Amino acid sequence: MPEYTLISAPPLAGYDKDFTGAALKAPGDLAIVAVALPLKGEAAAKKAIKAAYGKALPEPGKSVASKDGARLVRLGQDAAFVIFTHATPDAEAVVGGKLKDTVYVTDQTDVWTGLEISGPNARTALERICPLDLHPAAFAVDDAYRTVMEHLGVLIIRTGEDAYLLLSASSSANSFLHAVETSITNVS
Amino acid sequence: MSQVNRIEGGLIDRSKTLSFTFNGKAMQGHPGDTLASALLANGQTLVGRSFKYHRPRGIFTSGSEEPNALVQLRTGAHQEPNTRATVAELFDGLNATSQNHRGSLEFDMMAMTDFVSPFLSAGFYYKTFMWPKAFWEKFYEPVIRSSAGLGRLSMQEDPDIYDKGFLHCDLLVIGAGPAGLSAALAAGRSGARVILADEDFAPGGRLNAETLEVDGMAGADWATQAIDELSAMDNVRVMTRSTVYGAYDHGIYGVLERCTDHLASSNGKPRQILWRVYSKRAVLAAGATERPIAFGNNDRPGVMLAGAVRDYANRYGVTPGQQVAVFTNNDDGWRTAADLAAKGVQVSAIIDSRDAPAVCDVPGARHVRNAAVVDTVGRKGLKSVTLTDGQVIPVDCLAVSGGWNPNVHLTCHQRGRPTWDDDLSAFVPGGELPVGMAVAGAANGAMTLGAALQSGRDVANAQVKDLGFTASRKAAPKAEDEPRECAAFWHVKESKKRAWLDQQNDVTVKDVKLSHTEGYRSVELLKRYTTLGMATDQGKTANIPALAIMAECTGKTIPETGTTIFRPPYTPVPLGALGGRARGKDFRPYRLTPSHKWAEENGASFVTVGNWMRAEWYTRPGEKGWRDSVDREAKNTRESVGICDVTTLGKIDVKGKDAGEFLNKVYSNTFSTLAVGKVRYGLMLREDGICYDDGTTARMGENHYVMTTTTANAVLVFRRMEFARQCLWPDLDVHLISTTDGWAQFAVAGPNSRNLLRKVVDEEHDISNEAFPFMGCGEITVCGGMPARLFRISFSGELAFEIAVPARYGNSMMGVLNEAGKEFNVAPYGTEALGVMRIEKGHATANELNGQTTAHNIGLGKMVSQKKECIGNVLSQREELIRDDDIRLMGFHPVDRNEKLIAGSHFITKGEDAIMDNDQGWMTSVAFSPNLGHSVGLGFIKRGHERKGEIVRAVSPVHGKEIEVEIVSAHMIDPEGERLRA
């Protein structure tokens, strides 16, 4: 038995709040692993992803949910995220184990902080900080874009009819939460 | 005072009465009133004093173009100066005051400036305050300052909040008058996403001001019906109280929405929102602005634009006077006379500059043909007007119409130039319009109602078709085309008295002529010399008549004379709205280190480093100042062990088969040969050979390196490396990802650092000097299986490690390290002690790598490999950059150990004058070294490496001080590096 134990304390752990017309929640145990497609090894990597997750790697700006609940997010030409629920700090090994040596994996779990915003006012609230067009015709369910909100880089994924997962840097989590909360209260 | 000028009709709600005050006087109005209409209803004709001459002024217009009726609204911290009464919505309890007078509005002590006006012509300031020079600061400037400006700021913090936002649409329709409504209806019916924005609180534009019919119903009713239809469409967003103030690149528009200005209180919601609208196409339907005619004393309260007089009567049920005359050069002016007469207001005369028959029958009014007004009487309110033939007509209101100018402003925001239309005697949109913009209605010269409605529909249909929508086949709403003949007539030459053009900046016809006489003939010079059009109304009613007069003077045509460039904003945008949320602590985001909470609980003070908040020191009980804490932390670290959160240093995971090869190219030294499990210091150059950034890079695996950058350059280095990867060497298999926020990293430094870490690192990992030597690294576990990265690197110069755990465990890790280190007297240290120790050790940071220094200067010249391709190595070998007699980084000790060194001091050889010619270099960093017991410094000095032991002077002319210093090795602590290898 080691003498000391480390306790997990992500910046917004346990945050869960209802507002008029919108709910805001920091999802627990969100693991994020970056997947890089090797140069000239893209085909093999995509094949391995398809085999491991049962879904083809989507095009840049899109995401797809696999059967086991993991979400594959294509960020750019050679970069993707696998986002899944996983508590222990070995997410990189989990994804690495599935994809073997076909890709380069890097744990990003603690780089980001997640916020789920949902409800009828969610889109109206995001209008105040998000420069992207979130109209359903322009931003379909599962679309995933990186952009900037209140000077902070954000990955926004439309996870439902009026639900979005927002990922921003964990070090500025408090500023990001403040920005989103302010938007919700300003439109409520 | 009662509403003496209230007449029948209008779009106001008479069932409710609103109370307000003007200069303390209690008055009443109704919902639907503006402050201006309510003031007029209450017979308040005099509302302010002019800027320069303090002339009594009244309400001139009924819209956002108002030059005169600028008032101060509300009280206390909410006080807002320079608000146009013509667009301020009335609410119950509104408190308004007039501006720009000393003493009361009626008896302004500054009005004497009007009587000395012959001395205050255009260019007066330039000519007068030139001499004597000494007078400027002591006398002229204070006097000018005290008399300048109109309203007064509250000098308190703005208690309201402001917001920003982003909107997207296929088609933005600017203006909800007849053309705009017709356009929005057509586009909305096609299914396109439409935003309809209008500055007014009641959409309809001139439809609300006129008695004209659309589709067989009153224009205002039709507008309401159109808005109802639009509001019911899911694809249409109607924005009232929203001014489109600027047209920017690629279909982006700026919109200011006034959310709560019409309410007594904002109730915690944003007062205004600054929207950025992304449109694929736009229809500008901004309407037209009426222009005045210049004649003697045409600025008296009671002289108004004819369209405004009609607006007050029809929309607000207010007559601006009991006895009205109309002075016009066009048919439209006649409608004011007709509408007023129909409402029972006495119209005494219609003075038409044209020798033409009556446009319509106006009961009780005399038609004076081929005539003009030369002068007026009535200082604080119009009493009579005098015509060219000398006859005097007693009136308390004169409605003036000089024709209408299309509102082309937004068409010019991308430097498009309007073209002159002879038929309209006005500028219409021309040249290249902003991308995606088309113009409809009066803004495009379709000056009659039927034509405006038709043009709105047609232009919108063309726009949506262009986007691939099927245009609705529904016909445009039907209306008559009213008479609109106009004969250009700019000013009354017979007038002997001053005739105003720009009422807000007090520019007269004479000023324009003077400007011409003195050679300022281009419109751009005219504007700057006379200040024409430079007030808050941007000369909306003034510019065209002034241009016409300049054209007359020069004998050129108006189009040859040209216009000044219209720039955003169309109407003023408050700074609060531009600032949005970015105020106080919300000015920018903050980044917190993983151990922030622990640091807060343990006495830390924080310093902002970029967006980061870092602990600068940890105050312990009994410590009187920061030096006490910093000295203790630095000493304790060297004597036993200290811990510092160094998470802020940039971390970039570099992966790929060619990762080593790639690092060879971005670093000046070689990394492909680095063994797995080893760390190397790396120096990056800019392409010009100057030092860029430095840090350590660890090889964690065959295809995996972990690079660290300085805190300040983390983002820049990543950007640069992506450039190298994608643009310079796209054939390499290498991938970059930032992990800065992912790992909580702590420096554990000092002779006891290994002993401390031994207690938290899991037993199976051997961290002895043999197994884990200096510059070793590895993936280990701590506290029973927690994955961690361990690096044996040292910024302090002591035996030291940096240990990283997943960031969510960082706060806990800081606690554990401090708990485990108790037996070694561990102490956390902040950025100040970190700085002290790196200076003692001679490690360079931004003070030394300042964008001007080379590897050679910092003594690392040999590190720049010439055997491989890398950024900066070619130009780093330029003659001047590798001179042997160039500056070198050295350490400096004061000869008198009690002296405190000054950063920025320049080195002068003993016995030479302290002048730039004798400059030998400069001190870059200084600190008090608690370990050496005196002040120490780092600095660059010529041939420093050959001058160890020499005494030079460190001179700071700024402080008026010089100190004798000894040149020593930059490594002032443990120069042989024995400690870090222990």
Next chain:
Amino acid sequence: MIINHPLLGPRDAAEFIYLGDACLIDRPDWQAEDAAEQFYEYGYLRDNPAGEHQELWYHEQGDRSWLVVTRDTLSHKITKVELARDVAVARGRG
């Protein structure tokens, strides 16, 4: 301004960082006889055209791709947007 990203569609220029002339892709050969002269030109000399200009933009708040944007410096009209990697490969870099 709006930049029409070849993979991600139209994006506000606020998501991007501007670098400069796309000639920065054409980094000289470090082993050339006149490498110093070539690097001097590469580092310091730029055309400043009034009109069409090929320039590098970095999608920092996006997919981290470098783009070559063809923009008219007088009107800001953008006629072409390419991935800089593709341009670099086409110009013979790898």
